[in-house]
Amino acid sequence: MQTHGTTSLHEIFSDLVILRNLQPFDRRLPGLADAWPAMGLDSARIPRKHEPEYAKASVWFVTQARALELPETPVRELLFIGDTAMADGNAFRNLARAGGWPGWCFIGAEKLSAPASLTTEADNVSLGNRWALLADWLTAVKKAGARLDEHTAVVVDMDKTAIAARGRNASVIDDARVQGLHRTAAGLLGEAFDLARVQAAHNELKEPVYHPFTADNQDYLAYICLAVSAGLIDLPTLVEQIKVGQMRSFEQFIGWADGELARAALRNPVFSEKPGFLPGLDGLQAIHREVYPLVLAGDPTPFKAFRRQEYLCTVERFGCLPEDAPIAQMLAEQVCITQEVRETALWLKRRGCLLLTMSDKPDEATLPSAALAAQGYQPLHRTASAAVGVSIAGQLADL
Ligand SMILES: [Mg+2]
Structure with missing residues (x-):
């Protein structure tokens, strides 16, 4: 485990960040409040992650986000990376079903006290007890016939996955x-x-x-x-x-x-x-x-x-330690970007996949108020911190 420099989620996702209220940070995409009829919803009520309406809205975001850059390229498959078997696993299942997409899901939760294990349950939901198993998972997904190209949408859960990895930094x-x-x-x-x-x-x-x-x-x-x-x-x-x-x-x-x-x-x-x-x-x-x-x-x-x-207490924990601080201290005191997720996401991005991240946090916990923004505070996904983890770049290069 080591640090891999300083970065932010913006490097991976740009502003394709969708928060709790289903209002994308990228203002080119309309949010739930305006687009609910186009999403096929009955009202502008904000659904929770386990509800079918959440999946409907997510399908719409994925499709529209792809169309921003490549309007002629339909999404044909889904990858999902998260940290909770129930919430993220089911969000993936609902999203794949609602989109009519074949899909694969990785649920990571580091547990170094147990031997490394990657198991696959129903509906292609894989559970890994090392974040580094993302490389093995991606290898298996590719072998299973995934295209991993412009037709692939990759949804990454933000909290305890892309940042503050579960089992390590959460x-x-x-x-x-x-x-x-x-x-x-x-x-x-x-x-x-x-x-x-x-x-x-x-x-x-x-x-x-x-x-x-x-x-x-x-x-x-x-x-x-x-x-x-x-x-x-x-x-x-x-x-x-x-x-x-x-x-x-x-x-x-x-x-x-x-x-x-x-x-x-x-x-x-x-x-x-x-x-x-x-x-x-x-x-x-x-x-x-x-x-x-x-x-x-x-x-x-x-x-x-x-x-x-x-928001304030969280943003204060981004990049709050010097780059040469001990790893254990970083993981205990600082919100770190998960290096394995970062490398996986950037590898997929280079192949043309659409990357977006979703968070359960509301705007107020993720974005600065106007007064704080005037003082230079940034949204969490644009705030820099250390990337920490086990590099899987070598394995990905061989894929
Ligand atoms: Mg999470």
């Missing part, structure tokens, strides 16, 4: 998000901010057992942690309510919070009797007024202030 992205939550809470709650309380709520409620309640939605989780931290409800009470089925969904929770906050605003004596309750309440009320209407409007990433802090 905790940096999670740390950035958690720090973003802490900063948001500190800013909103002021003196009432209690780091331990936010951490305890986050550690508990991030667990998969609570996914039916949180919908595994980071914005929802952040709001809930903030509400707990502000003292709207204490963690054991909330956990008990979830366990007995009294609190079933985030929509129910924020609806309940809305009522509680409205009553507190009327200075209901029951509330003011709670010691330590009121100081954090103003901050919670302020952010509630922003978040709640967006939740009601169906915005899947309604906690914008949190996501803006996540």
Whole structure:
């Protein structure tokens, strides 16, 4: 494992970056908000990754992105590189099916404690426990008859795949998000901010057992942690309510919070009797007024202030160490570009394949605000950092 200089995702994908709201960064491509009828969708609602509507929109992006440069060249096959067997594997299956394309998918998750293994499951989804197995995978894909040319679309998942490789560098992205939550809470709650309380709520409620309640939605989780931290409800009470089925969904929770906050605003004596309750309440009320209407409007990433802090905490981790920093430190503290994914993608690009990257992150967590852009901040895919990994260039050259 070594560093391979400094680069950015822009080197691979240019601006063919599609974020959570399905609005491509490359403004030559219209986004979901304008193109949903052309995509064959019923509305401009932003689908989640596992939904068939997401695949429909993705097919449209792939087709349109190819047509930008080569309008006479139809996409005929699909390659997909990701890091989660369920989410990315199924996104690949849906996309290949919706496009009517033969396809191959690589799911990487480094596990150096186990012997190297590349296994292939149903629908050509291969699981590799080394990112370097991308070379073996590509060899097998070529042998299976893939064209790997201008007719090939290559979709690369961004988070924990193209950057912050799973099993190697991924905790940096999670740390950035958690720090973003802490900063948001500190800013909103002021003196009432209690780091331990936010951490305890986050550690508990991030667990998969609570996914039916949180919908595994980071914005929802952040709001809930903030509400707990502000003292709207204490963690054991909330956990008990979830366990007995009294609190079933985030929509129910924020609806309940809305009522509680409205009553507190009327200075209901029951509330003011709670010691330590009121100081954090103003901050919670302020952010509630922003978040709640967006939740009601169906915005899947309604906690914008949190996501803006996540962007800052993430971008601070790009290129933050000197180029000669030890590898272990780089992987622990810095968001690195995954060298094996980079080499694979650039090899495919040289053969004429269409490359694009998709992220589950919303705009606010990926792009600078206008004020930050004026200070020189760049979108994450245009921010430089070290490329780290095991070079597979030799194997690719022999292909
Ligand atoms: Mg990912």
